[in-house]
Amino acid sequence: MAETKQNIVMFPYMGQGHIIPLLALALRIEKTNKYTITFVNTPLNIKKLTSSLPPNSSIHLLELPFNSSDHGLPPDAENMDSLPYHHFITLFRASMSLKPHFRKLVSNLIHERNGEKPVCIISDMFLGWCKEIAQEFGIFHAIFISCSAFGSACYYSLWLNLPHRNTDSDEFMLPDFPEASTFHVTQLSEVLRVADASDPTTAFQRKELISPWSKVDGILFNTVEEIDKLGLMYFSRKLGRQVWPIGPVLLAPGSQARSRRDFGISPEECKKWLDKKPSCSVLYVSFGSQNTISPSNMIQMAMALEACGKFFIWVVRPPIGFDINSEFKANEWLPEGFEKRIKDSGRGLLVHKWAPQVEILSHKSLSAFLSHCGWNSLVEALSYGVPIVGWPLVAEQFYNVKLLEKEIGVCVEVARGRSCEVFHEEIVAKIEMVMNESEKGKEIRKKALEVKEIIKNALKDEENFMGSSMKAMDQFLDACINENKKIQP
Numbered sequence: 001m002a003e004t005k006q007n008i009v010m011f012p013y014m015g016q017g018h019i020i021p022l023l024a025l026a027l028r029i030e031k032t033n034k035y036t037i038t039f040v041n042t043p044l045n046i047k048k049l050t051s052s053l054p055p056n057s058s059i060h061l062l063e064l065p066f067n068s069s070d071h072g073l074p075p076d077a078e079n080m081d082s083l084p085y086h087h088f089i090t091l092f093r094a095s096m097s098l099k100p101h102f103r104k105l106v107s108n109l110i111h112e113r114n115g116e117k118p119v120c121i122i123s124d125m126f127l128g129w130c131k132e133i134a135q136e137f138g139i140f141h142a143i144f145i146s147c148s149a150f151g152s153a154c155y156y157s158l159w160l161n162l163p164h165r166n167t168d169s170d171e172f173m174l175p176d177f178p179e180a181s182t183f184h185v186t187q188l189s190e191v192l193r194v195a196d197a198s199d200p201t202t203a204f205q206r207k208e209l210i211s212p213w214s215k216v217d218g219i220l221f222n223t224v225e226e227i228d229k230l231g232l233m234y235f236s237r238k239l240g241r242q243v244w245p246i247g248p249v250l251l252a253p254g255s256q257a258r259s260r261r262d263f264g265i266s267p268e269e270c271k272k273w274l275d276k277k278p279s280c281s282v283l284y285v286s287f288g289s290q291n292t293i294s295p296s297n298m299i300q301m302a303m304a305l306e307a308c309g310k311f312f313i314w315v316v317r318p319p320i321g322f323d324i325n326s327e328f329k330a331n332e333w334l335p336e337g338f339e340k341r342i343k344d345s346g347r348g349l350l351v352h353k354w355a356p357q358v359e360i361l362s363h364k365s366l367s368a369f370l371s372h373c374g375w376n377s378l379v380e381a382l383s384y385g386v387p388i389v390g391w392p393l394v395a396e397q398f399y400n401v402k403l404l405e406k407e408i409g410v411c412v413e414v415a416r417g418r419s420c421e422v423f424h425e426e427i428v429a430k431i432e433m434v435m436n437e438s439e440k441g442k443e444i445r446k447k448a449l450e451v452k453e454i455i456k457n458a459l460k461d462e463e464n465f466m467g468s469s470m471k472a473m474d475q476f477l478d479a480c481i482n483e484n485k486k487i488q489p
């Protein structure tokens with residue numbers, strides 16, 4: 001009789017930026033052929049994921065009951081990507097209603113396997129309450145952080161210490177992370193900048209984010225040890241927990257991470273356009289699935305793209321103040337005649353809603369990426385050696401830019417924040433710095449190609465060589481098995 005494989009339970013938060021990397025991790029673990037995987041989420045997210053799995057995948061998708069209308073959310077709102085920004089906290093609070101259903105699911109899994117417990121529960125960084133359920137059943141529990149270790153460390157320390165409130169200067173240090181060097185108030189989101197120790201947002205961040213992280217058995221980071229040592233060191237020192245850099249975990253080009261009807265352009269049409277452009281000549285501009293810029297900055301961005309004379313693909317979404325998922329009104333939010341001019345000239349593509357990002361970043365004609373610097377987008381770009389023009393907007397994105405620009409040298413920052421004032425001449429200068437044959441541009445491109453090789457080596461799993469990320473994955477799974485033997489319910 002064949003030996004029954006041990007089970008791993010994986011539970012991402014309800015947002016594409018959380019679901020996709022954890023799904024990629026599930027597919028990587030599945031390839032070892034040593035474990036069965038139970039992937040958990042709410043009904044609509046599970047329904048979408050069904051078409052994302054390869055036809056021969058053995059990953060089990062299980063639903064947890066959830067009705068968004070019960071929590072003051074719009075109907076069928078089960079994913080951050082379908083919600084305006086002001087509803088994010090509501091969804092976060094609503095996710096706590098999943099706790100009893102998740103407990104029942106884990107109990108049923110154990111019962112179905114005749115008392116055999118899952119080898120571990122891997123939950124999202126926003127679902128720290130899973131620790132209580134894992135502890136109750138005596139199961140090893142790790143959180144998966146889809147951000148960089150450095151960015152997460154800065155974000156964690158800022159909310160824990162609020163150091164900007166203890167100085168009259170615009171510059172400050174993190175008291176428990178001096179290695180991160182100096183910060184400026186412009187690197188703080190609007191919410192963090194006005195936070196103090198008594199406001200509800202600080203209390204919420206500390207209770208739901210900071211406190212649970214310090215209690216888990218270990219932390220998985222979607223990062224590479226060789227480029228993110230400072231952040232990994234911070235968490236190891238601060239929390240006294242094991243940290244495993246196992247990234248980047250990425251879906252392969254062509255994977256159905258989302259429905260094709262969501263795309264503003266088909267991968268085939270996009271490739272056809274890119275194929276006609278010279279090697280290393282195209283700028284890709286995207287601010288991610290949940291972020292956008294102000295109406296005035298959208299005008300400045302359009303003016304910059306016209307003025308720089310480069311080929312470009314720009315993923316456009318409505319500006320701040322409008323529903324990000326509503327129809328894009330080019331005649332209101334872009335310079336007069338802009339869309340027609342760039343279409344007639346063949347110099348640019350305006351893509352509405354979603355673009356096939358991995359297919360774009362991996363194409364030989366791609367030269368640089370003007371990005372909001374969410375970590376998923378950055379590791380996709382760096383995996384293909386693409387330099388970054390950074391415009392961080394929220395959360396830890398400011399510190400991802402700091403890591404890439406100051407520590408690694410693959411990025412230049414063009415602006416900070418969703419409502420900052422920036423002029424098209426500044427944007428043009430940074431685009432040309434990276435894309436033209438300037439000394440700085442050559443240096444950044446060289447560094448980006450070096451990071452590409454670092455990432456490639458970290459993911460190697462060959463008979464005579466195992467990369468750092470693959471070693472970390474093995475060490476994590478070994479730790480799960482060994483620690484489970486010690487844990488008592």
